Amino acid sequence: MSKTLLIKNARVVVTMDDARREIAGGAVFIRDNVIEQVGNSADLPQTADEVIDAGNHVVIPGLVNTHHHMYQSLTRVIPAAQNGELFNWLTNLYPIWANLTPEMIQVSTLTAMAELIMSGCTTSSDHLYIYPNGCKLDDSIEAAQQIGMRFHAARGSMSVGQSKGGLPPDRVVEDEKVILQDTQRLIETYHDSSRHSMQRIVVAPCSPFSVSRDLMRESAVLARQHGVSLHTHLAENANDIAYSREKFNMTPAEYAEDCGWVGHDVWHAHCVQLDDEGIYMFARTGTGIAHCPCSNMRLASGIAPIRKMVDAGVPVGIGVDGSASNDGAHMLGEVRQAMLLQRVGFGPDAMTARQALELATLGGAKVLNRDDIGALKPGMSADLVLFDLNKVGFAGGWHDPVAALVFCTPADVAYSIINGRVVVRNGQFTTVDLGNVLERHNKLALSLAEAAH
């Protein structure tokens, strides 16, 4: 028996369809996990198994988060890591992360996902690259299943410790054979390549300064054998560039190409310092970028030239990045910062609200190599979120509610529907007891911070 869900009478439905229609008084009709109809409320079925009256709400496609380290929700605002650039920040945090446990991974992933979902996100990737004390990517996947989020779980890794010229301490790196075997196990166990898939695995060595060239190359081979995507950090700041030049005698983009890390199945986080040749090469090859404006500001990494990248044809999505380098992981807030930061760097017309929203929907879908999310149209996965315009932060912005969503104080969702399931109803989770999750999370976070003293 199929189940139907109707969202009707919306103030506006932002479709992100080919014509970028915004439908005043719009409705969306869903059957099971797929959108069947989108249009004016009067033209769609009038009833369904569940009906949500969306009067005074803006309805948008669920936002797509293309970069995160969810475990870092446990290590927000650590004093020694509040004011440094990337390498200093990492060096202060690695020893704390060495104390992570499987329970911490599970609870912090639930917490980070709850925060993302409340802020409008329905699909997220997560880059877990440190595996001390028996931690596994399975712990994150279990959390995603529990909360009901569409998930691209990236099997990160570090294999080059300080004794071999890398940045991380030796005790947090893994053997490369073990990394590749575990990655293959995860792909075989969890990867679902089908349309509307809720669970995909990504092959994701951490960064040029923490894994070998061999691991980069072998990872690319493994990913392509199984048809899964590749993800890493690239060209994040000046030290990152200097490391690449000194160690490989290449720019980060040249190194990525040399390792086979370009193509529509690859996306790189940050790329703040990607040079023009790199931008054109990424555009030619369809290589994607996860833009993380808050983290780039917090670590003073710079302003990524997103306007130039988009104009050149590079696929760009938005990412909140880990909560230790963006302590406020609000997806709609990140869209706002993406718009504002391009203006700081490149002028007032560098990015509009609608362009920023497009990066976080269609852009994110493309970066994750998906054509079933990011837009509200028949045949797409039923991922959509509703924002209540009656909140004080939207007062005065009703004449252009779509722009208000991005310009005004970032709001939390009233409803979140993921794969046809109402995961948030009237601002409350239907899948998890958030109070209980937060109580556990805060206890675990305090124990990590105290152990660091």
Ligand SMILES: Nc1nc2[nH]cnc2c(=O)[nH]1
């Ligand atoms: N922003 C950021 N960059 C990284 N490069 C390697 N690891 C990290 C991380 O955790 N965060």
